[in-house]
Amino acid sequence: MKKQLNDILMDQNIFIIEEFIRHQPYDIAQKIKSYSLQDQISLIDIIPITKSSKILRHMSPVEQYRILTHLSVDKTKILLNSQPMDDLVDLFLAIHPKQDEKLMTYLDKDTQQKIKDLMIFKPGTAGSLVTIDYISARENWSVKMTLEHIRKIAGNVESVSYIYVLDNYGHLNGIVSIRELLSALDREFLSNIMIRDIISVYAEVDQQEAVKKLTNHYLSALPVTTTDNKMIGMITFDDAMNVMEDEATEDIQKLGGSEPLNKPYFETSIWNIYSKRIPWLLFLFVAEAYTGTVLHYFEDTLEKVVALAFFVPLLVGTGGNTGTQIVATIIRAIGIGEVKFKDIFRVIRKEVSVGVLLGLSLGIAGLIRAYILGVGLEVAQVVAITLVCIVLWASIVASVLPLILRKLKLDPAVVSGPFITTFVDGTGLVIYFLVAKMLLNL
C-alpha cells in the first residue's frame, strides 16, 4: 500500500512532487501520515518551508517530533521557529522531558521562557489552549498608529481579528475588533473605540467553559487572563472547535458505557481499549447479576407458569431501550446547557407524559405478541400491564438520575445506555413478577 516515495525521488520526477505539494497543507498532512517515517522526512525536507511548516501543524505532536529530530539542525530550527506558540507547547508537553532539551535549545531564550510559562497550565484548562501570538496595543494609540503597527507584525501573529488593549502592567483594559478598527477614522484613539465590557476567561477554568463562552458570543478568539486581569493569551476558534469535537467524542464513548479513549481509535492500543472498557463491564456484570437473585427468588412463580420466562428478555429489553433513548437526550441537553437541575420537575413531567403514550403503545404490542405466542389471556394481561409499568419506571429513572448526578457535581454521562439498561433489567423483573403474582393469584 505504501507509496514508494523514495523511488519517485530517485527518478528525479520532480513534476510529481510539484503536483503533490500544490495540494492544501491539511490534505498533504493526511497523505504523508500513511507513508513510512523515512518518506515523511524526505518529503518535509524538500517541501519549501512556508508550506512544510503549515503541514506540520496538521500532524500530532508525536508525529511532528519524529520528523523534526531527523531533519538537519538548520531545517529543524527554522521549522520549529515557524510554529505557533500553542503548537510548540503541545509539542514539548507530548515528548518526554529528557528528549526536549535539544529541541528547546533551537529556540531563542525568550521563546523558551514563554513556552515554559505556558506549559504549567494543566491539560483540560483554558490556559492549556492559549496562544500568545496576539496583537496588543495601548489605549492612547491612534487608529492610524495601530494599523501601522499591525501591518508590521501581522505575519507573526496567529490572528488579527482582535487588538487587545493593555496597560503598562499587562492588564487587559479593552478590545478592538479589526473590523471596528478598519471602520474607524485614522485620528480616533483606541480608548474611544475599544470595548470595555470584555468577555474573557481565567486560565484555570475548564476548557469546556471557555469554549462555550467563545461559541455563545460568536467570537473568533477569546482572551485568557490571570485572576487579576493580566493578559496571558488568547484561545482561537480553531482550537475551540477541536475541543468541541473531542468533548463530543468523550460524551458518546461514555454514553456507550466505556471510559473515553482520549486518543484516535487506531492510535489506542488493544490493552488500552481493554482497560477503558473492562471496569464498566465488570461493574455492570455485578449489577446485572442481581437479576439472577431476583429470578431465584421468584423461582416458584416461574416454575408454576413457565410461559412467564418467555417474556423476560422482551420486557426488560424494552425498558432498557426506553431508558437509553431518554438518557441520550437528557445527557446531551445537560451537556449543551439546555437543561439544568432546576428543570428537574419539568423534565419528569415531560418524560412521564411521553412515557404514558409509549407505555400504552407498547402494552398493546405486548398483548398482540402474547396472543401470537398463545400463552393465554391472563399471561397476556400481565405482559401488557408490566410493559406500561416498566416504561414509566424507566422514564422516571432515566430522566432523574443524570440530573441528580449533575447536581452532585458528578459526570451525568456515568448514566450510560448500558447502565440504565442494567438498572432497569433487575428492577423491571421485580415489577414483572409482582404484577404476575397479583394478577395470577400465585
Place this chain on the structure above:
Amino acid sequence: MKKQLNDILMDQNIFIIEEFIRHQPYDIAQKIKSYSLQDQISLIDIIPITKSSKILRHMSPVEQYRILTHLSVDKTKILLNSQPMDDLVDLFLAIHPKQDEKLMTYLDKDTQQKIKDLMIFKPGTAGSLVTIDYISARENWSVKMTLEHIRKIAGNVESVSYIYVLDNYGHLNGIVSIRELLSALDREFLSNIMIRDIISVYAEVDQQEAVKKLTNHYLSALPVTTTDNKMIGMITFDDAMNVMEDEATEDIQKLGGSEPLNKPYFETSIWNIYSKRIPWLLFLFVAEAYTGTVLHYFEDTLEKVVALAFFVPLLVGTGGNTGTQIVATIIRAIGIGEVKFKDIFRVIRKEVSVGVLLGLSLGIAGLIRAYILGVGLEVAQVVAITLVCIVLWASIVASVLPLILRKLKLDPAVVSGPFITTFVDGTGLVIYFLVAKMLLNL
C-alpha cells in the same frame, strides 16, 4: 418567577435598565427569553438599536418574529435591516409563508431578492448556511485601494477575515486573508498576493462536509460557489460551530435509539418526542420478540435445568453492554472520519483482540457468580463459556454492522445501542442454549 419588568419601567427606574443592558448581548438574550412576550417587546423597544440588533441574533427565528411583529413599523424596519443576511434567511424560512409578506416589504427590493435567492437552498446543505455579507475585490486592485474599500464597507460585512477576488462574471479566482493584505505593501496588486488554490464547497453539498472542510483547514470562513465556480457567499466559523453541535446532538440521540429531535428539548412537544421514539421502540420490540420464540424453542432444555433461566438476563445483558461500547466508539470514529470502510479488517482484528481479553475476564466473573448461586459446576461452565462466545460475537457484529451500513450509504448510527442490544439478546440466547445442550448432553 417572572420579573415584573413593566413595573420597573413604570417606576422610571432607569438605572436598573442601564445596568441590565450593560451585559453582553448573548447573556441579555438568555435572560429575556424567560420573560413574558410583553416584557420582551418592551425591553427590545427601549434598548438602543446597536445592542438590540445583536441581542436578536441570539434568539431563535420564531422568537425574533414574535418580537418584531409587535414593535412599531419604524423600529422593526431598522432592526430587520441590521440583521445579517443568513439570519434573515433563517427568519423568513422559519415563519409561515403568509406571514412573511409584511415583514418582507420592510426590506429594500435588492435585499428581498437576495433573501429569496438564498431561501432556495435546502436545509442541511452548505447553501443553507451562506451569508452574502462578504468582501469582494478585483485582482487589479492595489493593496492600498482594497484597504480603503474595506474601511468604507467594514461595518456592513459579517467578517473581514478574507477578501474574495472575483472576476466580472462573479467567478471566485482568488482569496486574500486580511492578515496577508495588511502584511503586504500598499502598491502590491491583489493578483500578486492572492491565493489561487482555493478551498471552497458547492452550495448543494451536505453541510457536514462543508463544516469538515472549514475545521480541517482552520478557516474562519469558507466560500460557497456554484458548480461553475460563481461565488454565492461564505459560511462563517460561528455557523459551522452551531452545525457541529447540532450534528453531535443528532448522533447522540440516534445512538440512544431514537430519531433526532432536531429542536431544543423543551421546545419539542410531547407528541413530537413520542413520534420520534415510538417507531424504533416498536421495531426493537418486534425484533426482541423473537427472544420469546428462542426460549419457546428451547423450552424442554429450560424445564430440565431451570437454573439456566437465572443467567438469561445476565448473559444477554453483558453481550449488549459490550456491543454498545463498541458501537459508540466505531460510529463516532466513522463520524469524524477516523475509520473508513476500507479499515474493516483492521477494526475486526482490533475488536476481536480486545474481545478475547474482555471475554476471558467476564468468563471468570461468570464462573464466580455461578459458584455463588450454587448451581453446580456444569452449569457454571456453560455460563463461563457462553460469556466468552457472546462477547466475541457482540464484538464482531458491533464492529462490522456500522461499517457495512456506511458502505451502503446508510446512516451507520442506525446501529444504536438499543439496536445492538436487541440483536445480541436473541442471537446470544441461541448461543447459550447450544452451549448448554452440548455440555450438559441435553
